[in-house]
Amino acid sequence: MMERFYNPVFVKELKLRFRSFKSFSGLMFYLAVICIFIAGFLLITTGFTGKGFFKPETSFMMFAVLTILQMALVLFITPSLTAGAISSEREKQTLNILLTTTQSSTQIIVGKLLSSVAFLVLMLIAGLPLYSLVFLFGGVSPSQLISIFLFYLLTVVAIGSIGVMFSTITKRTIVAMISTYGSIIFLGGITAFFFFLTVAFHQMGNTALGTTTSYMAYFWASINPGALMLTLTSSSMGDALAQVSGVELPVWISYLIVYSLIIVFCLTIAIKKLRANMKSNR
Amino acid sequence: MIEIRDLTKRYGSFTALDHLNLSLEEGVVFGFVGANGAGKSTTFSILATLLSPTSGDAFINGKSVIKEPKELRKLIGYMPDFFGVYDQLKVDEYLDFYGASYGIGAAERKVLIPQLLELVNLTNKRYDYVDLLSRGMKQRLCLARALIHDPKVLILDEPASGLDPRARVEMRDILRNLKSMGKTILISSHILPELAEMCDEIGVIDNGKLIAHGNVASIQAQLQGEKRIVVKVTDCLNEVRAFLEEDPLISSIDVIENRLEIAFNYRGTDADQVALLKKAILANLPIYALSEEEKDLEDVFMAITKGADNQ
Known part of the structure; x- marks a missing residue:
């Protein structure tokens, strides 16, 4: 039974990943950044009040900022783990041998993606004890935390799929990495810029907010990971967006649909292009 | 066993293979001779299902490289002219990975790996990291990897390339051993005398065309008769x-x-x-x-x- 679900590429990649110093240092860097942030936040907030206590509202603020920071870190780390998935095999001249085995293109691509995602999940889990500090001070519900982690996972898989796709269609890892970071800048930065631009244009044409619907503004917000995290951490953010865009549909639903489509599209391309020199991709 | 029919491969205006026809019986050791860029590696890449021909087809045991690549991969063990290894894998892990990649069960792999390492004289290197092996050892390990699923056909592209004389002799001994096991072996080498003593048949390829095919003696007879x-x-x-x-x-x-x-x-x-x-x-x-x-x-x-x- 276990043999049926055994993916050799996944197991091999995990072995290689956990043996490399790069992974260890990456995990250390990630935890160090979160530690420094939390310690700094606690020191500054308690220092400012001068009373040595921590209000639930402040705890919630820490949670919100930590959520955005963690998302930024995940977006920053994912390309480095996935953009070399296939191109590094090509550069190391191991790909041809791998392609002559009886593993299907789907098995190889999924194995590569899952191994990267597994490492990122480990990172997120390793950060959980630090993240859980917010529970000490209240203001955040466990269901909120779970939903945020599920959306982290979705984002990681989507960005990972983009990385694996570029890694398959480009010959060099560096090109794949630049392309993946470019996609992240688009999803995380340019969409935010377009959102504000669309809202501004929309408001120029309408005097009262919420009187008309701007699907474009909603679309840009719904594919932005930062916007999603803000609406997930604070329902008032979701209400504000609904008021600005005139669309009542929660952002997480559109985000789930768009990012699922990204995953399907990128993995399909990667699977089709893995054996690009063969007419059949089996 | 191997049937190549009108195999043609073009890259733009350049013709790498030009209507290549070849037929080989089971158990034959076939030496592919040709200058660099003559079309040897292209032929081998097509047979290894890494490359689609522009036209024509090739069959191994009746399986087409175009229509049944996955089934065909079970029949071949391929060793490319240039290959890399995974830096942080040990020798037995390397073979275990490829064994699993061919769908061989864990219990069977445990039995197979020591046998293969013995065949290629690497038993004492079983727990060494692959990237620390010498070039000759890596070549032998790659050969063991190509044999892990017990393929009927071995496609070896320049297996002795870059080896010192001792490693070359070791490789030749292993190939002789494989020949005695009844494997059909396709081998290319630019060191021609090596092939002469090992091969039952030889094919000479030039500019993508097979210009001579037969045993060494018959090819010699094809010369002007002087x-x-x-x-x-x-x-x-x-x-x-x-x-x-x-x-x-x-x-x-x-x-x-x-x-x-x-x-x-x-x-x-x-x-x-x-x-x-x-x-x-x-x-x-x-x-x-x-x-x-x-x-x-x-x-x-x-x-x-x-x-x-x-x-």
Whole structure:
């Protein structure tokens, strides 16, 4: 039974990943950044009040900022783990041998993606004890935390799929990495810029907010990971967006649909292009 | 066992393979000879299901490289001319990974790996990291990897390339062993004499075309029919030379004075050669030995490809 679900590429990649110093240092860097942030936040907030206590509202603020920071870190780390998935095999001249085995293109691509995602999940889990500090001070519900982690996972898989796709269609890892970071800048930065631009244009044409619907503004917000995290951490953010865009549909639903489509599209391309020199991709 | 039909591969205007046809029986060791860029690696890549032909098809055990690549991969073990290894895998993990990649169960892999390592003389390196092995050891490990699923056909692209003489001899011994196991082996090498002693059949490829195919002897026979004969004398080099010049079947006479030898091309039959020898004895010429110069595969290759260029 276990043999049926055994993916050799996944197991091999995990072995290689956990043996490399790069992974260890990456995990250390990630935890160090979160530690420094939390310690700094606690020191500054308690220092400012001068009373040595921590209000639930402040705890919630820490949670919100930590959520955005963690998302930024995940977006920053994912390309480095996935953009070399296939191109590094090509550069190391191991790909041809791998392609002559009886593993299907789907098995190889999924194995590569899952191994990267597994490492990122480990990172997120390793950060959980630090993240859980917010529970000490209240203001955040466990269901909120779970939903945020599920959306982290979705984002990681989507960005990972983009990385694996570029890694398959480009010959060099560096090109794949630049392309993946470019996609992240688009999803995380340019969409935010377009959102504000669309809202501004929309408001120029309408005097009262919420009187008309701007699907474009909603679309840009719904594919932005930062916007999603803000609406997930604070329902008032979701209400504000609904008021600005005139669309009542929660952002997480559109985000789930768009990012699922990204995953399907990128993995399909990667699977089709893995054996690009063969007419059949089996 | 292997059937290549009208295999053509074009890259833009460049034709790497031009209507290649080849048929090989099971258990044959086939040597593919050709200059760099002649089309050997392209043929091997197509057979290994890494490359689609522009036209034509190739079959191994009746499976088409175009229509049934996955089924065909079970039948072949491929060793490319250039290959890398995973830095942080140990030798047994490396083989275990590829064994699993061919769908071999964990229990079976445990039994197979020591056997394969013994076959390629790497038993003592089982727990070493792959990237720390020497070039020759990596080549042998790659061969073990190609054998892990017990393929019927081995496709070895320049397996002795870059190896020192000892590693080359070791590789040759392993291949002999595999031949005795009944594997069909396709092997390319630019070191031609190596192939001559190992291969049952040889194919010469030039500019994407198979210009000769057969055993070494038959390919030699395809040459113009001229033999290169060497006579050894005790003295009177000039007299012997004058005698040979009179024969209309003799050409290209070279006198090697320091060794008291004369070499010449002879177009006659074996009976003509007997008559020539008799005539020389009757003429009292001091000839003490007459022998046919052995043409090695390199000469054959040079002669055939030169002929192809002139066409």
